[in-house]
Amino acid sequence: MTDNLLEVRDLRLDIVSGRVGHNVVDNVSFSIGRGEAYGLVGESGCGKSITALSIIGLLKKPLAVTGGELIFDGRDLRALSKRELRRLRGERIAMIFQEPMTALNPLSPVGRQIAEMFVLHKGATWKEAEKLAIEALGNVQVPAPEERVKAYPHQMSGGMRQRVMIAIALACNPDLLIADEPTTALDVTVQAEILKLVKELCAARGTSVLMISHDLGVIANMCNRVGIMYAGRLVEERPVADLFLHPAHPYTDGLLKSLPQLGSRRLEGRKRLQEIEGTVPSIANFPPGCRFQPRCHRATPVCSVEIPPPSALSHDGFVKCFNHER
Amino acid sequence: MRPRLNLLIGGVLCIVIISTALLAPLIAPTDPVLDADLMNAELPPDAQFWFGTDAQGRDVLSRILYGARISLAVGIGSQVINTLIGLALGISAGYFGGWWDDFVTGLTNLMLAIPSLIFALAIMAILGPGLASLLIALGLTNWSWTCRIARSSALSLKKQGYVQAAKTLGYGDIRIMITQILPNMIGPILVIGTLGMGDAILAEAALSYLGLGIKPPFPSWGNMLTDARELIVIAPWAAIFPGLAIFVTVLGLNLFGDGLRDWLDPHMRARQL
Numbered sequence: 244m245t246d247n248l249l250e251v252r253d254l255r256l257d258i259v260s261g262r263v264g265h266n267v268v269d270n271v272s273f274s275i276g277r278g279e280a281y282g283l284v285g286e287s288g289c290g291k292s293i294t295a296l297s298i299i300g301l302l303k304k305p306l307a308v309t310g311g312e313l314i315f316d317g318r319d320l321r322a323l324s325k326r327e328l329r330r331l332r333g334e335r336i337a338m339i340f341q342e343p344m345t346a347l348n349p350l351s352p353v354g355r356q357i358a359e360m361f362v363l364h365k366g367a368t369w370k371e372a373e374k375l376a377i378e379a380l381g382n383v384q385v386p387a388p389e390e391r392v393k394a395y396p397h398q399m400s401g402g403m404r405q406r407v408m409i410a411i412a413l414a415c416n417p418d419l420l421i422a423d424e425p426t427t428a429l430d431v432t433v434q435a436e437i438l439k440l441v442k443e444l445c446a447a448r449g450t451s452v453l454m455i456s457h458d459l460g461v462i463a464n465m466c467n468r469v470g471i472m473y474a475g476r477l478v479e480e481r482p483v484a485d486l487f488l489h490p491a492h493p494y495t496d497g498l499l500k501s502l503p504q505l506g507s508r509r510l511e512g513r514k515r516l517q518e519i520e521g522t523v524p525s526i527a528n529f530p531p532g533c534r535f536q537p538r539c540h541r542a543t544p545v546c547s548v549e550i551p552p553p554s555a556l557s558h559d560g561f562v563k564c565f566n567h568e569r
Numbered sequence: 570m571r572p573r574l575n576l577l578i579g580g581v582l583c584i585v586i587i588s589t590a591l592l593a594p595l596i597a598p599t600d601p602v603l604d605a606d607l608m609n610a611e612l613p614p615d616a617q618f619w620f621g622t623d624a625q626g627r628d629v630l631s632r633i634l635y636g637a638r639i640s641l642a643v644g645i646g647s648q649v650i651n652t653l654i655g656l657a658l659g660i661s662a663g664y665f666g667g668w669w670d671d672f673v674t675g676l677t678n679l680m681l682a683i684p685s686l687i688f689a690l691a692i693m694a695i696l697g698p699g700l701a702s703l704l705i706a707l708g709l710t711n712w713s714w715t716c717r718i719a720r721s722s723a724l725s726l727k728k729q730g731y732v733q734a735a736k737t738l739g740y741g742d743i744r745i746m747i748t749q750i751l752p753n754m755i756g757p758i759l760v761i762g763t764l765g766m767g768d769a770i771l772a773e774a775a776l777s778y779l780g781l782g783i784k785p786p787f788p789s790w791g792n793m794l795t796d797a798r799e800l801i802v803i804a805p806w807a808a809i810f811p812g813l814a815i816f817v818t819v820l821g822l823n824l825f826g827d828g829l830r831d832w833l834d835p836h837m838r839a840r841q842l
Contacts, residue, residue: 333739345730350752395835
C-alpha cells in the first residue's frame with residue numbers, strides 16, 4: 244500500500260499472567276516512512292520501550308502482543324517465524340540502548356563485537372570483518388580506530404561505548420534504527436555529540452529512526468514527527484514544530500509547561516513552574532474513558548465515559564481529546 | 570603481580586607433574602610392578618630408594634611416577650567430562666528456563682542427594698574395573714556443582730544488557746550461550762573444575778581401595794595410599810610420598826586454575842599492566 248517502512252496498527256499489549264490480564268499498551272498506531280525519524284515520548288512506564296520491543300519480537304512473558312498489526316517493509320512481523328525474525332534483527336532492524344555501560348560484553352574487545360555482526364549477518368570471514376570493524380569504528384568518530392578495536396569496554400568512556408554500540412547497530416546498514424533513550428546515561432555535552440552522530444549517520448544512509456525518549460529536547464533535535472504516549476495510549480501525534488508551538492492534548496501542554504524556559508523570567512516575570520498534578524495511574528487500575536482524565540484540568544463528564552477518538556488537526560497529525568480546542 | 574605468580578607456580582607444577590607422568594618409563598629407577606624384592610621390603614628412604622620401599626619391596630618413587638599417569642588421567646579426564654556435562658546442562662537450564670530448567674534442577678538435586686561415590690560405585694560395578702570405566706564413573710557423577718554454578722550464573726547473566734543487546738542484534742540462542750554467557754562465567758567454572766580434579770583423584774583412591782578402581786599390582790596414588798595404610802607406623806614413607814604427590818598435584822592444579830581465571834579476566838589483566 245504505502246511506502247512506509249514500518250506500520251504499527253492498533254497495537255495492543257497485555258500482561259497475561261494466569262487469569263488476570265492488564266492492558267499495558269492500547270490501540271497504538273503510527274507509521275514511519277523511509278528515512279524518517281519518528282519520536283515516541285512519554286514518561287516512565289507509559290509503554291514506549293515495550294512498544295519498541297514488540298516490533299523486534301522480543302517481548303518477554305508475561306507481556307504479549309494481543310492485537311493489532313506490525314508491518315515492516317510490507318511483511319507482517321507477527322506472522323514471521325522465530326528464525327526469520329532473528330535474521331531481521333541486527334540486519335534490517337537494529338536497536339541501541341540507554342545503558343552503554345552494560346550493553347557491551349565486558350570480556351571481548353569492542354572490535355570483535357563489531358566484527359561479529361559482519362560474520363553473523365554478512366557471512367564475512369573474521370579477517371574481513373576486522374577490517375570492516377575498524378572502518379565502522381572510524382565512521383562513529385572514534386579516534387585511532389586501529390588501536391581502539393583492541394580495547395575492552397571498561398577501558399572506554401560512556402560516550403565512546405555508546406559510539407561503539409552505534410557502530411554495532413549500524414554495521415549492517417539496517418533500514419530501521421530503534422534508539423531507546425540512547426543518551427539518558429550520558430552527560431549533556433556527550434549527549435549532543437551522540438545525537439548529532441546518529442542524525443548524520445542515519446541521514447547519510449537513509450536509515451529510519453524510531454527515537455524513544457522522555458526528553459522533549461532530544462526529540463526536538465532529532466525527529467520529524469512525534470507521538471506522545473500516556474498510560475499506554477498514543478494521545479497526540481504531530482510534526483515536531485507544530486507540537487512545540489501548539490500542543491493540542493492537555494498532557495502535552497502540561498509537559499511543555501513543566502519545562503523551564505530560558506529567558507522566560509525576563510519576559511514574563513518570576514513565575515512558578517507548572518507541574519501536572521497527580522501521578523500516572525498504575526496499570527492495574529486505569530480509569531475508564533480517557534486515561535488522563537483524572538489529572539486533566541479540561542476534563543468534562545464525557546471524558547470519564549468514552550475513549551476519545553483521534554481528531555485530525557490542521558497540517559498533519561491528530562489528538563485524542565474531546566476538549567482539545569478549548 | 571600476585572595473579573601472575575599463581576599462574577607461574579601452578580603452571581610449572583602442572584608441567585612438571587604431567588611431564589613426569591609422560592616420561593615415567595624413562596625416569597623411573599625400577600619397574601613399578603615387576604621389581605618387587607621382599608629382601609628390600611619397608612626400607613626407609615636412602616640413596617638407592619629415594620622415597621623408600623613398600624611392603625613388597627617395590628620402589629615407592631617408581632610407583633609414584635607411574636601412578637601419576639593413572640591419577641592425572643582420572644583427575645583431568647573425569648573433570649573435563651564433568652565440566653562439559655555441567656556446563657551444557659547448567660547454561661541451557663538457566664538460559665531457557667521453563668520445564669527444561671525444572672528438569673535439570675531436579676536432576677541436579679537428585680545427583681546431589683545420592684552420595685557421588687556410591688553412584689560411582691554402582692557404575693563401576695556394572696562396567697567392571699579399569700581406567701575407562703573409572704573415567705566414565707567419575708565423569709558422570711560429579712557434575713552437579715558445576716551445573717548449579719553454571720545455571721545460576723546463566724540466570725543472572727541473561728539479564729545483562731549485553732545479552733539483551735545480542736538478542737536485538739540477531740544472535741541465535743546457541744551463539745549467545747557460547748559467546749556471551751560462557752566466557753563471563755569461566756572464572757568460577759575453572760576454579761570448581763580444578764578443585765574437582767583433587768576430588769576425583771581422591772575418589773579414584775577410594776574406588777581403588779574398594780577393589781573397583783585400578784587393580785593391584787598396578788600403581789595408582791590411591792591404591793598406594795590404601796596399601797600403605799597398614800604400614801603407617803612401620804613404614805610411614807610409603808604413605809607420606811603418595812599423599813604428598815596428591816597434595817602437590819591438587820595444589821598445582823588449583824593455583825593454575827586460579828591464575829588462569831585472573832589472566833582470562835581483562836579487568837584483572839589491565840590492573841597488572
